[in-house]
Amino acid sequence: DTAVSQTPKYLVTQMGNDKSIKCEQNLGHDTMYWYKQDSKKFLKIMFSYNNKELIINETVPNRFSPKSPDKAHLNLHINSLELGDSAVYFCASSQGGVREKLFFGSGTQLSVL
Amino acid sequence: GENVEQHPSTLSVQEGDSAVIKCTYSDSASNYFPWYKQELGKRPQLIIDIRSNVGEKKDQRIAVTLNKTAKHFSLHITETQPEDSAVYFCAASMEGNNRLAFGKGNQVVVIP
Numbered sequence: 001d002t003a004v005s006q007t008p009k010y011l012v013t014q015m016g017n018d019k020s021i022k023c024e025q026n027l028g029h030d031t032m033y034w035y036k037q038d039s040k041k042f043l044k045i046m047f048s049y050n051n052k053e054l055i056i057n058e059t060v061p062n063r064f065s066p067k068s069p070d071k072a073h074l075n076l077h078i079n080s081l082e083l084g085d086s087a088v089y090f091c092a093s094s095q096g097g098v099r100e101k102l103f104f105g106s107g108t109q110l111s112v113l
Numbered sequence: 114g115e116n117v118e119q120h121p122s123t124l125s126v127q128e129g130d131s132a133v134i135k136c137t138y139s140d141s142a143s144n145y146f147p148w149y150k151q152e153l154g155k156r157p158q159l160i161i162d163i164r165s166n167v168g169e170k171k172d173q174r175i176a177v178t179l180n181k182t183a184k185h186f187s188l189h190i191t192e193t194q195p196e197d198s199a200v201y202f203c204a205a206s207m208e209g210n211n212r213l214a215f216g217k218g219n220q221v222v223v224i225p
Contacts, residue, residue, distance in 0.1 A: 098213035
């Protein structure tokens with residue numbers, strides 16, 4: 001009965017590869033997010049979707065492409081992975097935007113070698 | 114955009130003592146201020162939030178105070194316990210803006 005689930009939990013890959021992270025929420029929330037947490041623990045918003053529509057796209061390389069097939073899912077595809085992409089990626093959801101409680105997934109630890 | 118800063122970056126307290134973490138924000142239009150707690154290896158979780166129509170909010174051992182004039186808000190943890198050891202993130206947002214600006218986090222260590 002996990003509220004926000006993301007897979008995989010760990011992802012180890014070589015530079016230049018393409019990988020995807022999947023996220024699903026069963027809370028019926030309208031808004032979903034991707035956050036990146038670097039080695040210094042800084043949480044930075046990458047994307048936000050509301051009812052499958054992109055509403056926030058921060059300064060993220062276009063190698064990162066989010067996809068929301070329905071409002072319960074927000075996947076993140078990363079092309080041509082670079083060393084600097086190594087981080088923990090958190091999916092989150094909320095009802096009504098960031099001024100309500102954000103429910104985070106358990107995170108995906110991405111290591112690019 | 115909004116800029117949120119947290120002080121101190123690391124705080125060590127003896128078990129049973131109180132801990133206070135302060136955040137400052139730059140945009141006077143911000144009016145929603147949540148605090149998230151992240152234990153080691155876990156996900157961030159909301160522990161308390163405050164909106165600008167009140168100056169203080171309490172929930173058991175934690176409280177948040179807001180000073181709109183000075184543009185800062187603080188998290189107070191009383192009777193600290195080892196399970197309070199975590200990174201605490203403050204954040205700020207304003208009406209009509211779907212962005213939540215996080216601070217860089219405070220590491221709180223409760224010494225048994």
